[in-house]
Amino acid sequence: xxxxxxxxxxxxxxxxxxxxxxxxxxxxxxxxxxxxxxxxxxxxxxxxxxxxxxxxxxxxxxxxxxxxxxxxxxxxxxxxxxxxxxxxxxxxxxxxxxxxxxxxxxxxxxxxxxxxxxxxxxxxxxxxxxxxxxxxxxxxxxxxxxxxxxxxxxxxxxxxxxxxxxxxxxxxxxxxxxxxxxxxxxxxxxxxxxxxxxxxxxxxxxxxxxxxxxxxxxxxxxxxxxxxxxxxxxxxxxxxxxxxxxxxxxxxxxxxxxxxxxxxxxxxxxxxxxxxxxxxxxxxxxxxxxxxxxxxxxxxxxxxxxxxxxxxxxxxxxxxxxxxxxxxxxxxxxxxxxxxxxxxxxxxxxxxxxxxxxxxxxxxxxxxxxx
Numbered sequence: 001x002x003x004x005x006x007x008x009x010x011x012x013x014x015x016x017x018x019x020x021x022x023x024x025x026x027x028x029x030x031x032x033x034x035x036x037x038x039x040x041x042x043x044x045x046x047x048x049x050x051x052x053x054x055x056x057x058x059x060x061x062x063x064x065x066x067x068x069x070x071x072x073x074x075x076x077x078x079x080x081x082x083x084x085x086x087x088x089x090x091x092x093x094x095x096x097x098x099x100x101x102x103x104x105x106x107x108x109x110x111x112x113x114x115x116x117x118x119x120x121x122x123x124x125x126x127x128x129x130x131x132x133x134x135x136x137x138x139x140x141x142x143x144x145x146x147x148x149x150x151x152x153x154x155x156x157x158x159x160x161x162x163x164x165x166x167x168x169x170x171x172x173x174x175x176x177x178x179x180x181x182x183x184x185x186x187x188x189x190x191x192x193x194x195x196x197x198x199x200x201x202x203x204x205x206x207x208x209x210x211x212x213x214x215x216x217x218x219x220x221x222x223x224x225x226x227x228x229x230x231x232x233x234x235x236x237x238x239x240x241x242x243x244x245x246x247x248x249x250x251x252x253x254x255x256x257x258x259x260x261x262x263x264x265x266x267x268x269x270x271x272x273x274x275x276x277x278x279x280x281x282x283x284x285x286x287x288x289x290x291x292x293x294x295x296x297x298x299x300x301x302x303x304x305x306x307x308x309x310x311x312x313x314x315x316x317x318x319x320x321x322x323x324x325x326x327x328x329x330x331x332x333x334x335x336x337x338x339x340x341x342x343x344x345x346x347x348x349x350x351x352x353x354x355x356x357x358x359x360x361x362x363x364x365x366x367x368x369x370x371x
Contacts, residue, residue: 015074033140042140060111098173105166109155116151162192164221192222241314243354244344253302271333
């Protein structure tokens with residue numbers, strides 16, 4: 001999901017990102033406002049109220065994370081809530097424990113529920129003539145009533161036992177206690193896909209655009225969790241050698257930048273391992289080569305390569321390696337070694353492709369066993 005998001009700034013050292021699905025939702029909100037007889041500005045305001053409701057729950061969840069001494073690195077804002085990424089591997093592991101995971105999962109829905117009830121109480125006190133129960137609840141024609149209900153509905157939706165909602169995380173943690181992490185994840189994923197389909201069908205019958213949107217998002221999120229099941233397999237762990245790219249190009253530290261750029265034309269790689277003899281000594285990107293040529297002219301690769309990078313052994317666990325990398329600053333290239341010899345590389349692009357193929361192979365094997 002992070003790949004389809006962009007940064008909107010940092011707050012107290014925490015990067016705030018917003019998913020591009022929010023932009024699609026903005027278009028739907030403005031279109032819905034025009035069709036219902038309101039102005040596009042009111043549609044934009046309705047979208048802002050949903051964004052504000054998500055911000056309210058994420059502020060509460062960030063405070064809860066600070067209470068449990070979980071250092072946050074980033075928060076990804078989604079239409080149904082947010083995803084937190086922690087600064088250290090230890091914080092990630094601690095947040096995933098059933099006890100803390102359950103409490104963190106309840107904070108979001110409770111914050112929206114209490115905030116919505118508080119707004120409702122204020123409106124009934126100040127303007128009792130407003131009918132808060134008149135339908136439709138989410139309409140650009142009545143933004144104040146919509147703001148109350150968007151908080152209440154966001155709380156209710158997140159209590160559903162469907163990944164990637166809060167309720168799905170709680171259900172997965174509780175189910176995993178007695179049935180194991182793999183079975184708990186698979187059950188939560190399957191239930192999430194069913195709930196997503198039911199919500200979309202209900203939205204078509206009523207009709208209700210918001211239910212269709214939520215159902216589609218829940219189904220997509222559950223499908224993404226299903227694709228990641230392979231990472232958590234207990235009986236068939238994925239190793240780095242299973243997903244590494246073995247057909248790749250390297251550059252020599254003594255290559256000139258012009259020669260390196262010429263060689264990069266004939267490959268789809270964006271980042272290259274740099275070797276001196278048989279030893280791995282650095283990494284350099286195609287973009288870095290181009291920028292160095294433009295600013296400083298021709299030189300040598302060793303002058304622009306980075307000497308600080310993540311490495312992994314071929315028999316390392318993929319999931320543990322990814323957690324270690326994400327606990328750092330991330331990486332565009334991870335050389336895979338056997339001893340001191342480089343035998344492959346991992347890039348975000350080839351990892352996604354390899355995981356998709358491995359997941360397809362796992363499904364084929366399951367079908368063969370059932371036939």
